[in-house]
Amino acid sequence: MYEIVKKEVLSPGVLLFDVAAPLIAKKCQPGQFVILRIDEDGERIPLTIADFDREAGTITLIFQEVGHTTRQLGTLNKGDGLLDLVGPLGKATHIDKFGTVVCVGGGIGVAPVYPIARAYKQAGNKVVSIIGARNADLLILEKEMAAVSDELIITTDDGSKGRKGLVIHPLQEMIDAGEKIDVVMAIGPVIMMRSVADVTRPYNIHTVVSLNPIMVDGTGMCGGCRVSVGEKNKFACVDGPEFDAHQVDFNGLMARQRMYHDHEKMERCGGGSCKCNK
Amino acid sequence: MQQVKHKMPEQAAEERRRNFNEVALGYEAETARAEAARCLQCKTAPCRQGCPVEVDIPKFIKHVKDGDFDAAIDEIKTKNNLPAVCGRVCPQEDQCEKFCIMGKKGEPVGIGRLERFAADCAMAKEREESAALPAEVLGKVAVIGAGPAGLTTAGDLARLGYKVTVFEALHAPGGVLMYGIPEFRLPKAIVQREIAALRKLGVDIQVNAVIGKSYTIDELLNEEGFDAVFIGTGAGLPHFMDIPGENLNGVYSANEFLTRVNLMKAYKFPQTGTPVRVGNRVAVIGAGNVAMDSARTALRLGAEKVYIVYRRSEDEMPARHEELEHAKEEGVEFRLLTAPVRVLGDDKGWVKGIECIKMELGEPDESGRRKPVPVEGSNYVLEVETVVMAIGQGPNPLVQDTTPGLAVNKRGNIVADEAGATSKAGVFAGGDIVTGAATVILAMGAGKKAAAKIHEYVQNKKAAR
Numbered sequence A: 001m002y003e004i005v006k007k008e009v010l011s012p013g014v015l016l017f018d019v020a021a022p023l024i025a026k027k028c029q030p031g032q033f034v035i036l037r038i039d040e041d042g043e044r045i046p047l048t049i050a051d052f053d054r055e056a057g058t059i060t061l062i063f064q065e066v067g068h069t070t071r072q073l074g075t076l077n078k079g080d081g082l083l084d085l086v087g088p089l090g091k092a093t094h095i096d097k098f099g100t101v102v103c104v105g106g107g108i109g110v111a112p113v114y115p116i117a118r119a120y121k122q123a124g125n126k127v128v129s130i131i132g133a134r135n136a137d138l139l140i141l142e143k144e145m146a147a148v149s150d151e152l153i154i155t156t157d158d159g160s161k162g163r164k165g166l167v168i169h170p171l172q173e174m175i176d177a178g179e180k181i182d183v184v185m186a187i188g189p190v191i192m193m194r195s196v197a198d199v200t201r202p203y204n205i206h207t208v209v210s211l212n213p214i215m216v217d218g219t220g221m222c223g224g225c226r227v228s229v230g231e232k233n234k235f236a237c238v239d240g241p242e243f244d245a246h247q248v249d250f251n252g253l254m255a256r257q258r259m260y261h262d263h264e265k266m267e268r269c270g271g272g273s274c275k276c277n278k
Numbered sequence B: 001m002q003q004v005k006h007k008m009p010e011q012a013a014e015e016r017r018r019n020f021n022e023v024a025l026g027y028e029a030e031t032a033r034a035e036a037a038r039c040l041q042c043k044t045a046p047c048r049q050g051c052p053v054e055v056d057i058p059k060f061i062k063h064v065k066d067g068d069f070d071a072a073i074d075e076i077k078t079k080n081n082l083p084a085v086c087g088r089v090c091p092q093e094d095q096c097e098k099f100c101i102m103g104k105k106g107e108p109v110g111i112g113r114l115e116r117f118a119a120d121c122a123m124a125k126e127r128e129e130s131a132a133l134p135a136e137v138l139g140k141v142a143v144i145g146a147g148p149a150g151l152t153t154a155g156d157l158a159r160l161g162y163k164v165t166v167f168e169a170l171h172a173p174g175g176v177l178m179y180g181i182p183e184f185r186l187p188k189a190i191v192q193r194e195i196a197a198l199r200k201l202g203v204d205i206q207v208n209a210v211i212g213k214s215y216t217i218d219e220l221l222n223e224e225g226f227d228a229v230f231i232g233t234g235a236g237l238p239h240f241m242d243i244p245g246e247n248l249n250g251v252y253s254a255n256e257f258l259t260r261v262n263l264m265k266a267y268k269f270p271q272t273g274t275p276v277r278v279g280n281r282v283a284v285i286g287a288g289n290v291a292m293d294s295a296r297t298a299l300r301l302g303a304e305k306v307y308i309v310y311r312r313s314e315d316e317m318p319a320r321h322e323e324l325e326h327a328k329e330e331g332v333e334f335r336l337l338t339a340p341v342r343v344l345g346d347d348k349g350w351v352k353g354i355e356c357i358k359m360e361l362g363e364p365d366e367s368g369r370r371k372p373v374p375v376e377g378s379n380y381v382l383e384v385e386t387v388v389m390a391i392g393q394g395p396n397p398l399v400q401d402t403t404p405g406l407a408v409n410k411r412g413n414i415v416a417d418e419a420g421a422t423s424k425a426g427v428f429a430g431g432d433i434v435t436g437a438a439t440v441i442l443a444m445g446a447g448k449k450a451a452a453k454i455h456e457y458v459q460n461k462k463a464a465r
């Protein structure tokens, strides 16, 4: 059992857990993830390690309640435990002194961006962060991001906080203003990552995205997490989850993520008869 | 004397094709004793040369014949830590039974069935094993991977007096026995019972531990105080064909498909959390045990038509004969001398069919089998909603990539000698990670040899100190 030692609601439907996992806390690096299982009948779901405290032996998970397992996870409280937790999985982010790095986080994607931005900063880079959400209520980790960035730009779709618009707009402006950008790190919904890639492609700015295909084992055994990168099949759990954004087949990724959507809704809601629209 | 084996009671094909209960039901005591009586108790016991873990076959069979089933299982267990598993899934026809004298004129003695019988008897009685373990601890050994190879090494070393820790990446030990081979061939409760017996021997099994990530091999040896390491990480990396459309929704690797169903119990969804999607029509590509398991699983999940698509003919099929027969009885359709060239999708990204091409057999290739050559212009479309790729697995590279000084061959398999020694001092390996995808019993045989070698290595090292 892996005990939940802290629970916090960051925004509606977005929760933060600190989980006691000394071995993972000791080894993990920014960019890596874990796979957890809540109970004996539970499915294995991947979540990024949003932070870690090596001394306290805890890792931080931030997740959005989107479906069955994440909702069930949301019902757990401080003192409850997870049955299984395996990690750290995936390759760590390549951190170096590149110069100027722009970290883009959309929605829940801010969570995985945070430890990466911090590591870039510690490595001596100038870090400009752009974080966005649909509205002010859904914005997470603003203070934390501000603390590790030289500059923080906020966007919301409805203008309820920061600038009205999408995260790509300030990015485009920076480029237009002739600011030299060495690396862009973008994590968020696939559509957002695809647009960031579209923005930086013409300028050949090295752009990294963290992909979240469906996973089962997380060790390269099932092949379910395969994504096409540079027209080659890659397994996101072991070859990634981070890839060169300009090489990724985002459309294929989006189609594959929908694999279980309708199926789950139907089966879990009694064949769709309940009309709960979940 | 009866020239053929006593028949194995089975669930009727019509019934079993829609349930996950075990297909073969096992001998009754009376049948087992009658089958055991067919054994000639040959002095030379040729059957034994076909057993990689060296079970004294005539001896245990004699105990069965005499009705002393406890003695039978005790005899088997001195050599084989997983008899209930082996009795079910070993390809006995190519192992012990192939050499049995009785096979010369009629059918060989049903050695596998008797092994299963003895193991099941002991389990039914919940008989405690009375293994007297050595009091002195001879050393500390880490085993990576809880498949048949790793579990065998662990069991043998524990009996010798070692403190053994097994590190397993998944949340349940067993390897392919848990995630690959379906419930209807090998009930998972049985695998876990045999593993529980190993735990009683003092073997510590740490699940959720991915070596290469949680610890590296060098850390295990230099920081965690292990005297030696055994690598039994198997062949778990699924191969794909690199044909267009392979990433469409509805195309699974056999590993993903079977893992969802077996390890994650997707056949009980939504009571369990993990879903699996099977269409009405399913094509399984390949014709080994993995393909048969996938096809029969798809049937049980409710598919109306299940095709095996294989580019050679029935003679070349690598699956066990019994599994092939079972699949046929259950209604799996075989499209032989047929190769897929493209997966077709609908406008939402879902599979709607596969384009196939007919093949004919040409000259023998490197493998000695006649090489399939495409027949120009014979393309046709097989309408299916699900495709399962069961064309083989390769070595998982996590350990090799994080272990400097460990030699691998060009396919990525770890290089080890007969006894399991690798190029790196203190590191041993065996099973599918060394040989490529093979069988349970060969993996166990490799584990046994490695355990003996590890014992020798650790004792020599201690003596030299």
Ligand SMILES: Cc1cc2nc3c(=O)[nH]c(=O)nc-3n(C[C@H](O)[C@H](O)[C@H](O)COP(=O)(O)OP(=O)(O)OC[C@H]3O[C@@H](n4cnc5c(N)ncnc54)[C@H](O)[C@@H]3O)c2cc1C
Residues within 6 Å of the ligand: A033, A043, A044, A045, A046, A047, A048, A049, A062, A063, A064, A065, A066, A067, A068, A069, A070, A071, A108, A111, A112, A211, A212, A213, A214, A215, A241, A257, A260, A261, A264, B275
């Ligand atoms: C490497 C990685 C890191 C991730 N990090 C985070 C994180 O830090 N915070 C967070 O909120 N989410 C993260 N996700 C996504 C998270 O795993 C999914 O939201 C979660 O699996 C959904 O499960 P569910 O049962 O609640 O939803 P359902 O929609 O009911 O899921 C059904 C099935 O689809 C899979 N699935 C559905 N959507 C996704 C998706 N987007 N990604 C992966 N699998 C999916 C599930 O595993 C499950 O098998 C990450 C995904 C990956 C691959």
Ligand SMILES: Cc1cc2nc3c(=O)[nH]c(=O)nc-3n(C[C@H](O)[C@H](O)[C@H](O)COP(=O)(O)OP(=O)(O)OC[C@H]3O[C@@H](n4cnc5c(N)ncnc54)[C@H](O)[C@@H]3O)c2cc1C
Residues within 6 Å of the ligand: A219, B089, B090, B091, B144, B145, B146, B147, B148, B149, B150, B167, B168, B169, B170, B173, B174, B175, B176, B177, B180, B181, B182, B209, B210, B211, B212, B232, B233, B234, B235, B236, B258, B289, B290, B293, B320, B396, B398, B399, B430, B431, B432, B433, B437, B438, B439, B440, B441, B443
């Ligand atoms: C579907 C299917 C059906 C089969 N049917 C038969 C049959 O009927 N008869 C037969 O004899 N053989 C059969 N086989 C083959 C047989 O199962 C294998 O040859 C055998 O399991 C190999 O044993 P192993 O111990 O080498 O590896 P595996 O059983 O593959 O076990 C390896 C274990 O190591 C773990 N692991 C991998 N990497 C790491 C890591 N880095 N850290 C920690 N743990 C790790 C894995 O999770 C796994 O549990 C079948 C195989 C499949 C896939």
Ligand code: SF4
Residues within 6 Å of the ligand: B038, B039, B040, B041, B042, B045, B046, B047, B048, B057, B058, B099, B100, B101, B102, B109, B111
């Ligand atoms: S070869 Fe056959 S008959 Fe002879 S001892 Fe072995 S099992 Fe019995």
Ligand code: FES
Residues within 6 Å of the ligand: A214, A215, A216, A217, A218, A219, A220, A221, A222, A223, A224, A225, A226, A235, A236, A237, A238
């Ligand atoms: S999650 Fe199974 S191979 Fe990546």
